[in-house]
Amino acid sequence: MGSIPLETFDHLHQQQQEEDGNEMNKRMQRTNWVLSSPDPPGPLKELVGAAKAAFLPRRRKPGKKTPSKGDALFSILKGIFPILSWGRNYKASKFKSDLMAGLTLASLCIPQSIGYANLAKLEPQYGLYTSVIPPLIYAFMGSSRELAIGPVAVVSLLLSSMIQKLEDPTVHPSSYTKLVLTATFFAGAFQAIFGLFRLGFLVDFLSHAAIVGFMGGAALVIGLQQLKNLLGISHFTTNTDVVSVLSAVFEALHHPFSPLNFVIGCSFLIFILITRFIGRRNKKLFWVPAMAPLVSVILSTLIVYVTKADKHGVIIVKHFKGGLNPSSVHQLQLSSPHTAQIAKIGLICAIVALTEAIAVGRSFASIKGYHMDGNKEMVAMGCMNLVGSLTSCYVATGSFSRTAVNFSAGCETVVSNIVMAATVFLSLELFTRLLYYTPMTILASIILSALPGLIDIREAYNIWKVDKLDFVVCLGAFIGVLFGSVEIGLLLAVGISFGKIILGVIRPGTEVLGRIPETDSFCDTKQYPMAIKTPGLLIVRPTSALLCFANSTFIRERIMRWLEEEEVDDDKNISIEDSGKSRTIHALIIDMSNLMSVDTSGIIVLEEIHRKLLSLDIKLVIANPRQEVIHRLKLAKFVDKIGDTSVFLTVNEAVGACFEHKMIV
Numbered sequence: 001m002g003s004i005p006l007e008t009f010d011h012l013h014q015q016q017q018e019e020d021g022n023e024m025n026k027r028m029q030r031t032n033w034v035l036s037s038p039d040p041p042g043p044l045k046e047l048v049g050a051a052k053a054a055f056l057p058r059r060r061k062p063g064k065k066t067p068s069k070g071d072a073l074f075s076i077l078k079g080i081f082p083i084l085s086w087g088r089n090y091k092a093s094k095f096k097s098d099l100m101a102g103l104t105l106a107s108l109c110i111p112q113s114i115g116y117a118n119l120a121k122l123e124p125q126y127g128l129y130t131s132v133i134p135p136l137i138y139a140f141m142g143s144s145r146e147l148a149i150g151p152v153a154v155v156s157l158l159l160s161s162m163i164q165k166l167e168d169p170t171v172h173p174s175s176y177t178k179l180v181l182t183a184t185f186f187a188g189a190f191q192a193i194f195g196l197f198r199l200g201f202l203v204d205f206l207s208h209a210a211i212v213g214f215m216g217g218a219a220l221v222i223g224l225q226q227l228k229n230l231l232g233i234s235h236f237t238t239n240t241d242v243v244s245v246l247s248a249v250f251e252a253l254h255h256p257f258s259p260l261n262f263v264i265g266c267s268f269l270i271f272i273l274i275t276r277f278i279g280r281r282n283k284k285l286f287w288v289p290a291m292a293p294l295v296s297v298i299l300s301t302l303i304v305y306v307t308k309a310d311k312h313g314v315i316i317v318k319h320f321k322g323g324l325n326p327s328s329v330h331q332l333q334l335s336s337p338h339t340a341q342i343a344k345i346g347l348i349c350a351i352v353a354l355t356e357a358i359a360v361g362r363s364f365a366s367i368k369g370y371h372m373d374g375n376k377e378m379v380a381m382g383c384m385n386l387v388g389s390l391t392s393c394y395v396a397t398g399s400f401s402r403t404a405v406n407f408s409a410g411c412e413t414v415v416s417n418i419v420m421a422a423t424v425f426l427s428l429e430l431f432t433r434l435l436y437y438t439p440m441t442i443l444a445s446i447i448l449s450a451l452p453g454l455i456d457i458r459e460a461y462n463i464w465k466v467d468k469l470d471f472v473v474c475l476g477a478f479i480g481v482l483f484g485s486v487e488i489g490l491l492l493a494v495g496i497s498f499g500k501i502i503l504g505v506i507r508p509g510t511e512v513l514g515r516i517p518e519t520d521s522f523c524d525t526k527q528y529p530m531a532i533k534t535p536g537l538l539i540v541r542p543t544s545a546l547l548c549f550a551n552s553t554f555i556r557e558r559i560m561r562w563l564e565e566e567e568v569d570d571d572k573n574i575s576i577e578d579s580g581k582s583r584t585i586h587a588l589i590i591d592m593s594n595l596m597s598v599d600t601s602g603i604i605v606l607e608e609i610h611r612k613l614l615s616l617d618i619k620l621v622i623a624n625p626r627q628e629v630i631h632r633l634k635l636a637k638f639v640d641k642i643g644d645t646s647v648f649l650t651v652n653e654a655v656g657a658c659f660e661h662k663m664i665v
C-alpha cells in the first residue's frame with residue numbers, strides 16, 4: 001500500500017478541525033439559545049392575563065368584520081344561554097324523542113324526589129319542588145344534552161347529616177328547613193363563583209378514587225338509614241355511622257313494630273329489582289325499570305287505601321302541600337348565628353354536587369361525541385341552585401340513574417328536562433292529594449333500589465390493581481363515611497390525596513441515565529437495562545417538577561449517594577473523599593428537563609453540590625433547563641459560578657462537550 005502524501009494528510013486534518021470548529025460553534029449557539037431565552041411573565045402579569053382570558057372576548061382575526069352591537073350582545077347571550085344556539089334548529093322530530101324521554105324521566109323522578117326529600121329530613125313536597133325550577137333553569141343555561149337535574153341521594157344525605165347537628169328536624173322542622181334553603185343558597189353562590197372565575201380545579205380535589213370510595217360508603221349509610229322506614233321504626237338515631245344505625249335497629253327490634261311495613265317494602269323492592277333485570281337483558285325495555293317506581297307507588301297506595309293498612313301500623317306519607325313552588329326569600333337565614341357553619345356546609349355540597357354532575361355529564365357527552373364546558377356547567381348549576389333557594393328548592397344536581405334513563409329513552413336535547421319539570425308541576429297541582437296513603441316503606445324501597453348504582457366494586461378493584469396509594473384514598477373515604485360521618489369521609493379522602501401528592505414532592509425519584517444503544521437518547525437505566533452508562537460521567541435526572549425547600553435536601557443526598565456509589569473503589573472500598581487516583585467520575589450532568597420551577601432553597605442546594613464537586617475536582621454541568629428555571633439561575637448568579645460553557649440544550653451535547661474539553665480521562 002502506498003503512503004498518504006503529506007499535503008493530503010494536512011488537508012484532511014485541517015478539514016477535520018474546521019468541522020470540529022463548526023460543530024463547536026453550533027453547540028455554543030444552541031447554548032446561547034438556552035441562556036438568552038426570554039424571561040417568563042411575572043405573577044402579576046400572569047394574573048392579569050388569566051383575568052383577561054376569563055372575562056374579555058377573544059381577539060378577532062385580522063380582516064374579520066367588526067360585529068355590530070346587536071351581534072355582540074347576541075353572542076354574549078348565546079354564551080350564557082346555549083339554548084339560543086341550538087334552539088333555532090330544533091325540529092319536531094327531536095321534540096317527539098324529548099317528549100317520550102321527559103315523560104319516562106318524570107315517572108322515575110316523582111317517587112325518587114319524594115324519597116330523597118325524606119332522606120334530607122324535609123317534607124315530601126320539597127323534593128318535587130326541586131324537580132321543577134332547577135331543571136327549567138338548567139335547560140336554558142346547561143351545556144349537557146342528557147343530564148337529568150333534580151335531588152340526589154348523596155347530597156340529601158350530606159344536608160341531613162350536617163344540618164341536623166345545628167337544628168333538630170323533628171323538634172324544629174321549620175327552622176331546619178330554613179337552614180337547608182340557606183345552605184342551598186350558599187351552594188349555588190359558590191358554584192357560580194367557581195364557574196365565573198374558572199376555579200374548576202377545586203372540584204378536582206375530590207379525585208376519582210375518593211369519589212368511588214365516598215359514593216360506596218354513602219350508599220351503605222343511606223341503605224342502613226332506610227331500615228327505619230322499611231321496618232316502620234318510629235324512633236331512630238340521627239347519627240349516620242354504621243355502628244349507631246345498626247345499634248338503633250337492634251334496639252328497635254326488641255320493641256313492638258308492624259311487620260306489614262317490611263312485607264310491603266320488600267315485596268315492591270323485589271319487584272323493582274326484577275324490572276331492572278329485565279331492562280338490562282333487553283335494552284328496548286328500558287321503560288320497564290323506569291316506570292317500576294311510579295307503578296310501585298300507585299299500587300302500594302291503592303293497597304293501603306283499600307285494606308286500611310294504616311290502621312294496622314303501616315306508616316303513610318299523609319297530606320303534603322301541592323301547587324306551584326312558593327317563594328322562600330324570607331326564609332333564608334343570612335344573619336343567623338349558624339351562618340358560618342351553613343356556608344361551610346354549602347361549600348361542601350357545592351363541590352360534591354358539581355363533581356357528580358360534571359362526571360356524569362362528561363361520561364354521556366363522550367358517548368354522544370360532543371364537548372361539555374365545565375365552567376359553563378358550574379355557572380348553570382350555581383344559577384339554578386340560587387334561584388332554587390328562593391323558590392323552596394334544596395340543592396339539585398345531575399343524577400346518574402335518571403340521566404341513564406334519559407339517555408336510554410332517546411333524549412335529543414335538554415327539552416326532556418323541561419317536559420319532566422312540567423309533568424312534575426302538573427303532579428303537584430293535581431295528584432298530591434292522591435299520595436296521602438302512600439306508605440313510607442315504598443319510598444325506602446325506591447331509594448334502596450337506586451343504591452347499587454352508587455357502589456362500584458369493579459372500579460374499586462381496578463383502582464387497587466393500577467395504584468395501591470389511590471386505593472388507600474378510596475378506602476379512607478369509604479371507611480370514614482361508614483364508621484365516622486360524611487364530613488370525616490370527605491376530609492380523609494382529601495387529606496390522603498394531598499398526603500400522596502406531598503409524599504411525591506418531598507421524596508421524588510432521581511434517575512441515573514445511560515445512552516440507549518444506536519441512538520442519541522439518554523434514559524433511566526432501571527427502566528432500560530440495555531442503556532449504557534458513559535465512562536467518567538454521572539448523568540442524573542430528578543423526576544420531580546419542583547426543586548424546592550421540601551425536596552432539595554433529599555435530591556442532594558440522592559445525587560451525592562450516586563456519586564459515592566460510582567466512586568467507591570472495588571478493591572480498596574475507598575470513599576469519594578479519599579478516592580484520589582481511583583476516582584472514576586470527572587463530571588456530573590444534571591438533566592433538568594423535568595424541572596418546571598426552582599426556588600431559593602433549591603438554588604442554594606445546587607450551589608452546595610457545586611462547591612462539593614469543586615473540592616473533588618468534578619465538573620458540574622446542567623442540560624435542558626426550562627424557561628423559569630434558567631431565568632432564576634441567572635438571577636441568582638448560579639450560571640456565572642458554573643460558567644456559560646456548563647449549560648447545554650441536550651444531554652447528548654453535554655456529553656459530547658465533556659469529551660471534547662477532556663473532562664474525562
